[in-house]
Amino acid sequence: MTPTPILLFSQWLLETLSWLLLVASLIFCFRRRAASYMRSFPWYCIGNCLPALVTRMWAAHTGLVIYVFTIFELCYFTYFFSRILLSKRTKAVLWSLTSAVLLYAIFRLFARQVFNINLVFVVLESFILIAASLYYFRQLFITPIVVNLFEQPSYWMTTGVLFYFVLLIPTLCFANYFYDLHNRFMGDTIYSVNSYAQVVSYGLYFKAMTCSIPKP
């Protein structure tokens, strides 16, 4: 069964913007005096673009590709938050949770030979990253250091992460619900919201990359 036009369009838009984001990251993230935590972002963009390429070549392994990408996404954002959060204890908790989820994912992959991502894994990933984002905002408000939010890459990146992952859980849950009811149209429509949310978060990542660098 072919996906509905709304889902196809959203996925096309997402893929196109992923490549544009990769190009932009190669231009902006390596500027002199750019925030050091942004220098790893091009790697995320490369990882973001690869699934689309790989699934074109090996359509049968789409599930596995998405599985691996989701693990990569969780690891990247955990690394990103460990760079911007100040509390050592919080970083330790973050890495412990991520490691536990990774172990679970690896166990599923090798021991149970399950190659498709499941909702539990996505929900776990979302909760970890949402909690990290909220902790960042808490840190922003309680530390006495005052920054210009509009020129703070970590603010825009965290807003993008929070926005996307907060919308991910309800969209996936509702999409699966309609798919289970064999209502493809509603399922695809709601699933496309996930792609559009990612497009919007790409806009925020782009803003993060293009923040002006403070003069020394």
Added chain:
Amino acid sequence: MQYPKAIAAGFLIIVFLLALLLVFIASTVYLYQKKHRSFLLKLEETRIKYERELLKSQLEVQEDTLQHLSRELHDSVAGQFTLAKLYLSTITLPSGHPSVDKFALVIDLLTKGLEDLRDVSKSLSLDLIRSIGLRKAIEAQVIHLRKAGEYYISYDVRGACDYDDEQKEIIVFRIFQEAVNNIIRHAQATTIRIVLDSTTKDRLRLIIADNGKGFAAKQLVQRADNSRPGGLRNMHVRARLIDAHITIISLPDKGTTVDLSVPLATDSFLTQSNT
């Protein structure tokens, strides 16, 4: 659903998501700016408090020094003058001696010097103002100035001028002394007008005006604290400590007016830090 409809639907979804995002970003930015403002306010309050503590300490050191000087003048210098006068009084020159007049003059000068010394000692000490209050302390100073015979001085008291705050009275008195010292040292004036006004319910006003040579007040007053002349600086520093407002109006050859306005509310920094 055809592609154009899909694109339109996609566009609508993106607009809706952007609206949600905008609300979130506006809220975080607003709350963050609020936190920033309150942080700056706290910083300013701490800076003001620190500055006032520093000022208060400086003035306490000055007052201690003046008290010490007053005691030394009274106990040591005045004592020696008294002894000198006593020794001279025991010497009797025979009548017709060529130095009799000069001798009497010396004793008179010593007596006058002793009186002046005692007046200076009293004015440096805080006992005067503590015992008789601001109004009468200024009156005593006016009487002392009139004795010198160099100035025509008018002292106008309006209202009861019963100020119940000893600390503020001391500071107002010191400002008054500083202003008068400046007139004596620099103004070359012949007339001094002093007004002590407490007719306004919440304010005490002290005006000291002279008809002397004046100075470029605006330029001097606008200088930062450290580069202002010491007397002007002290007056402003003391006024700040009691939340008073001091205005110095002067132009070359047009005389000088010092206008001090002191709030009578008791919540000054001095009373706060002493509780």
